[in-house]
Amino acid sequence: MSGVFRSVTDGLKITEYQDWLIFVQRLQDLVRSGRIRRIPPSVGNHRFAKEDEWYFDPETGEAYVHVIPDAPVLPQWIQVDLLAPIGRPQAHEKAKRHSH
Numbered sequence: 668m669s670g671v672f673r674s675v676t677d678g679l680k681i682t683e684y685q686d687w688l689i690f691v692q693r694l695q696d697l698v699r700s701g702r703i704r705r706i707p708p709s710v711g712n713h714r715f716a717k718e719d720e721w722y723f724d725p726e727t728g729e730a731y732v733h734v735i736p737d738a739p740v741l742p743q744w745i746q747v748d749l750l751a752p753i754g755r756p757q758a759h760e761k762a763k764r765h766s767h
Contacts, residue, residue, distance in 0.1 A: 670727040671702050682741045
């Protein structure tokens, strides 16, 4: 992780509720300031739930997905390659997607 995305998680463990709240606030602040952009999910995405949030850093070209917590799934911050072939969902991702 490099660029502005590093600052989003600095000193935080986002699986802890209070840290997750700070993480969400940092994301919102970066979007408001224009440093990162919220983007639509990758076409053909089957790995992440439709509720999950996708972010893009125009300076570095990095993209991350904020996996929204939904018990038993904890929040996650996952780097994604927007140009990579789309893979099959992992077991916990299937469970989350089908629980809605």
